Amino acid sequence: MTLLLSLPYSRRDLVVGKLVGRSLAFATTLVAALAVAGALVVYPFGSLSPGWYLAFVALTVLYGVIFTGIAIAVSMLTRSKHLATAGAFGAYGLFVLIWGTARAALAFGLETVGLIDGALPDPALFLFGLNPVTLYDRLVTGFFVDGGAGPYAESSAWYLSEWLALPLFLAWAVVPVAFGYLRFRNTDL
Amino acid sequence: MAAITVENVSKRYGTVTALDRVDLTVDEGEVFGFLGPNGAGKSTLINVFLDFVQPDDGRAAIFGHDCQSESVEAKSRMGVLPDGYTVYDRLTGRQHVEYAIEAKEADVEPMAVLDRVGIRDAADQRAGGYSKGMAQRLVLGMALVGEPDLLVLDEPTSGLDPHGIKQIRTVIREERERGATVFFSSHILEQVEAVCDRVGILYDGELVATDTIEGLRQxxxxxxxxxxxxxxxxxxxxxxxxxxxxxxxxxxxxxxxxxxxxxxxxxxxxxxxxxxxxxxxxxxxxxxxxxxxxxxxxxxxxxx
Structure with a gap:
């Protein structure tokens, strides 16, 4: 990084470059894989709506961009490369493993003491639904699956709709990396 | 216009004062030796030039471009051999230089640059396998790309053998001939003595003397x-x-x-x-x- 920033590049160039570079790297792989998957659907079944399919690909790419952005944000907040790596994996572990478990545990607890019957109340669902992994799931279910199941699809609360999930999902792609940059801009290297 | 203007720059790290109200002007075309024992604050000042470090007080400018608010403009006038860099292990020496050429929008043959710093033979080896001295030469080569108006070299001779040190001296002289300003730091005195028009001595964050070698002697x-x-x-x-x-x-x-x-x-x-x-x-x-x-x-x- 010292070497890079000795050249006439700004710190913003560095952050944008990292985000774009890494995102492109995995987006290429992802798009190739999804193209094959798409072809396999078209061949036996004969139809695939290209518009919806492209939207799905875009959403999935964005999903990757979110985690790339989080990883970059974490690496900008720490000097240590090990901490940065641990932080990035930690964020993924938090959202993928711990988050779901915590939600299940809470639901189980509340049900055991008799406060709820089955699903969590809508406000709690909203909180748990802020996680990018859940958001992705909600978006896929909401937009691409006809008659999708699950607590979010079945709830009628407006703030649990996929239309609100979309801007929240977009915010995940922007906010962490922007926050990391603002901190990084003013730190001594 | 002065190549480097430093006005009243101070930097503290907790209770440690790395730079204490440093004032310094380096004129265009000068070879300026920046002397001081290890830990005197030499690299801190160079890091202020590069906007790696923000001073608590004062300002620094390169050819009139503020190092903090116009860092890209300031850096585009400089070729820098920084302190504490790491090369990209997986890229070859040639790729490093190509990268610098692209960054500085320069028009120069990468092999000519590598030849000048004496690592032409290692051009297509990965820089991860370079010795400390070779990496130092490579980064010096990157600094030379684009004929910068100001060369800033932080301890350029560290890791080099006597032959390499002599080459650095030659490079500094050649750059001066071309009209460039050279600012280089060292804790080794004879190296500064050999090529510098003027020296500054930094001690404990304070610039205790700035003069020609002759003037200092007197x-x-x-x-x-x-x-x-x-x-x-x-x-x-x-x-x-x-x-x-x-x-x-x-x-x-x-x-x-x-x-x-x-x-x-x-x-x-x-x-x-x-x-x-x-x-x-x-x-x-x-x-x-x-x-x-x-x-x-x-x-x-x-x-x-």
């Missing part, structure tokens, strides 16, 4: 040591020598058959004439000028 007393081999010398003669204007001290060194005198540069001839007139047979003599080392010690011990 301000430290400008003493020259005369070592005169004689056939014999009586005490009376030495007293007479000591009474001369400009002579500091004269004393015999019987083991080496010598008389040793410390005096100002101008008094040398008077000393020799006085000895000769007193009937002392002068077989040989040589002078030892105050080395930068001694000056350095004087400045850095007197400052605290």
């Amino acid at each position: 301000s430290v007393g400008g003493t020259t040591k005369l070592l005169i081999t004689v056939d014999r010398a009586e005490a009376g003669v030495l007293e007479r020598v000591e009474s001369l204007a400009g002579v500091e001290r004269a004393w015999p060194n019987p083991e080496a058959n010598r008389v040793e005198v410390t005096c100002s540069n101008d008094a040398k001839m008077d000393v020799l004439i006085t000895l000769n007139e007193a009937g002392v047979d002068i077989e040989n003599f040589r002078t030892e000028e105050a080395s930068l080392e001694e000056m350095f010690v004087e400045y850095t011990s007197g400052a605290s």
Whole structure:
């Protein structure tokens, strides 16, 4: 990084470059894989709506961009490369493993003491639904699956709709990396 | 316009003062040696130039571009060999230089650059396998790309063998010929002495002296040591020598058959004439000028 920033590049160039570079790297792989998957659907079944399919690909790419952005944000907040790596994996572990478990545990607890019957109340669902992994799931279910199941699809609360999930999902792609940059801009290297 | 302007720059890390109200101007076309022991704050100031470090007070500018608010403009005038860099392990030497060429929008052949810093043969090896000295040469090469108006070299000779050090000197001279300003830091005095027009001595974050080498010599007393081999010398003669204007001290060194005198540069001839007139047979003599080392010690011990 010292070497890079000795050249006439700004710190913003560095952050944008990292985000774009890494995102492109995995987006290429992802798009190739999804193209094959798409072809396999078209061949036996004969139809695939290209518009919806492209939207799905875009959403999935964005999903990757979110985690790339989080990883970059974490690496900008720490000097240590090990901490940065641990932080990035930690964020993924938090959202993928711990988050779901915590939600299940809470639901189980509340049900055991008799406060709820089955699903969590809508406000709690909203909180748990802020996680990018859940958001992705909600978006896929909401937009691409006809008659999708699950607590979010079945709830009628407006703030649990996929239309609100979309801007929240977009915010995940922007906010962490922007926050990391603002901190990084003013730190001594 | 001045190549480097530093006005009242201070930087503290907790209770440690890395830079204490440093004022410095380096003119265009100058080779400026930035001297100081390790930990004096040399790299901190260079990091201020690069906007790696934000000063608590004061400002620094490169050709009038503020290092903090216009860092890209400032950096585009500079070629930098920074402190504490790491090369990209998986890229070759040639790719590193190509990268610098792209960044600086320069038009130069990568192999010509690598040739100049003496690692042409390693051009297509991955930089991860380079020795410290080779990496240092590579980064110097990257700094030279695009004929920058200002070269900033942080301890350029570290990790280099004597041959490499000589090459660095040649490069610095060539760059000066081209009209570039060179600012380089070192804790090794003779290297600075060999190529610099002017030096600044940084000690404990304070710039304790800025002058030409000659000027520094004079301000430290400008003493020259005369070592005169004689056939014999009586005490009376030495007293007479000591009474001369400009002579500091004269004393015999019987083991080496010598008389040793410390005096100002101008008094040398008077000393020799006085000895000769007193009937002392002068077989040989040589002078030892105050080395930068001694000056350095004087400045850095007197400052605290």
